[in-house]
Amino acid sequence: MSARPASPDSVPPDPGALLAWYDRHHRRLPWRVTPVDRESHGLLPDPYRVWLSEIMLQQTTVAAVKGYFEAFTQRWPTVEALAAADEADVMKAWAGLGYYSRARNLKACAETVVAQHGGRFPAEESALLDLPGIGAYTAAAITAIAFDRKATVVDGNVERVVTRLFAIEEPMPAAKPAVKRQAATLTPDRRPGDFAQAMMDLGATICTPKKPACALCPWERSCAARAAGTQELFPVKAPKAERPTRYGTAFVAIRADGAVLVRRRPPKGLLGGMTEVPSGAWTTAKSAADDLSAAPFEGPWRVLPTRVEHTFTHFHLIQTVRVLDVPQDRAAPAGMWWSPPAELGGEALPSVFRKVVSAALGRPV
DNA sequence: TAAACGTGGGT
DNA sequence: TACCCAAGTTT
Incomplete structure (x- = not known):
């Protein structure tokens, strides 16, 4: 006008x-x-x-x-x-x-x-x-x-x-x-x-x-x-699009010395190039909250009682956190590495994953 | 042009 | 609590 x-x-x-x-x-x-x-x-x-x-x-x-x-x-x-x-x-x-x-x-x-x-x-x-x-x-x-x-x-x-x-x-x-x-x-x-x-x-x-x-x-x-x-x-703004909820599962593998298994995300897209714990895809299907297919190891993954929520610009995410303790000599799968406790805080971990790791370790990261 | 792209703080 | 918002850019 x-x-x-x-x-x-x-x-x-x-x-x-x-x-x-x-x-x-x-x-x-x-x-x-x-x-x-x-x-x-x-x-x-x-x-x-x-x-x-x-x-x-x-x-x-x-x-x-x-x-x-x-x-x-x-x-x-x-x-x-x-x-x-x-x-x-x-x-x-x-x-x-x-x-x-x-x-x-x-x-x-x-x-x-x-x-x-x-x-x-x-x-x-x-x-x-x-x-x-x-x-x-x-x-x-x-x-x-x-x-x-x-x-x-x-x-x-x-x-x-x-x-x-x-x-x-x-x-x-x-x-x-x-x-x-x-x-x-x-x-x-x-x-x-x-x-x-x-x-x-x-x-x-x-x-x-x-x-x-x-x-x-x-x-x-x-x-x-x-x-x-x-x-x-003012300013007049067009109505905002709705924010869908997506679900996912994050896997926090903890080595005997407290090191956590992490990997690099793909260079482009959401959180491109940043570090993450191994995770399944984030989808609107609730079944993603209970999907073990992206686990980096076989094992008795235990479920954290509290799910970790995080809101991005265009969707809300609810993650199930699964935790597994592994022996000190367990090798990291290809493309992943063990991040020792002293280095974890310095990793390029976006807040969404910092929340996940903090919840799994029971202490701030 | 519209959608993707993070996070934490304020109300 | 849920929503809004902050010194935007890229595709």
């Missing part, structure tokens, strides 16, 4: 007013340079750190990212260091953050930046867009934040702010082009990097999905949705 103007006594949204708000209320984050350092001392953030943070922040909360960002920058302080890293180590370090194709693309991107750009991130949006794992949002974000060049940065926060500001009633994601067009009209020539971060901070702290703090918003008198009292109705 079309955008409505704000109320008759409204004022046009002023980018300067948002920047002034940001100067006072910006959040201090490990990958950021403060507005004062930027404006007074001409400081720009390290593009490597900006890029790394933006990849980690894709569909992921700031709280979840902080520790991983710290660990990655400590271990791999530069894009050269990351490009030279062992991919398995990167996957291990990423374990638990989710969306694991990001980790593989992260490594590939670092290699490309080193091999094709002399170890420097390009400042051009179009060049950034060609790099693995960098899409429209991230290319614009790096251009604006790392290089302080004008770019229209549209993430979920900006979508919410803009659809409310202009009361855009067209449902997402169809409204994306309209949102980008409106966002572009707001983006200032001066301080585009701070402006981008200001829009995102505004969405994260004031223009929140539920109960937005409109009284504290620098654009309150510019907001069409606020004028109509309909701010919580």
Whole structure:
């Protein structure tokens, strides 16, 4: 549908007013340079750190990212260091953050930046867009934040702010082009990097999905949705598809010394390239919860009394956990290996399998 | 264009 | 509890 103007006594949204708000209320984050350092001392953030943070922040909360960002920058302080890293180590370090194709693309991107750009991130949006794992949002974000060049940065926060500001009633994601067009009209020539971060901070702290703090918003008198009292109705979204339940069986073989049998998942698809305990296929058939055909050994597998549940983006999973104690000299089947207790925590185990192993061992992994 | 792709925290 | 949500990208 079309955008409505704000109320008759409204004022046009002023980018300067948002920047002034940001100067006072910006959040201090490990990958950021403060507005004062930027404006007074001409400081720009390290593009490597900006890029790394933006990849980690894709569909992921700031709280979840902080520790991983710290660990990655400590271990791999530069894009050269990351490009030279062992991919398995990167996957291990990423374990638990989710969306694991990001980790593989992260490594590939670092290699490309080193091999094709002399170890420097390009400042051009179009060049950034060609790099693995960098899409429209991230290319614009790096251009604006790392290089302080004008770019229209549209993430979920900006979508919410803009659809409310202009009361855009067209449902997402169809409204994306309209949102980008409106966002572009707001983006200032001066301080585009701070402006981008200001829009995102505004969405994260004031223009929140539920109960937005409109009284504290620098654009309150510019907001069409606020004028109509309909701010919580935006952005309009299409109804979500139902999430089916799937069932499966996981096999935790425990060697005498406490080592657990694990294997690598196929490189692509769900949890691609990550580590798992041997498991049967996850299907909507409940019989999968009682299927021993994927067991790595013959034996009296005992059933754990509690099934392990985990929710993915597009389905819910209920896993039966079966446990078997095996002697110390039992060889791992082809393609599998024994992970000793001291190394188990460092494996590239996604959360879904960390839950399974923890349940089987009776202690956190 | 729509579906695949994780996880943990908030309400 | 169940659902929603978070600084999206890829196919």
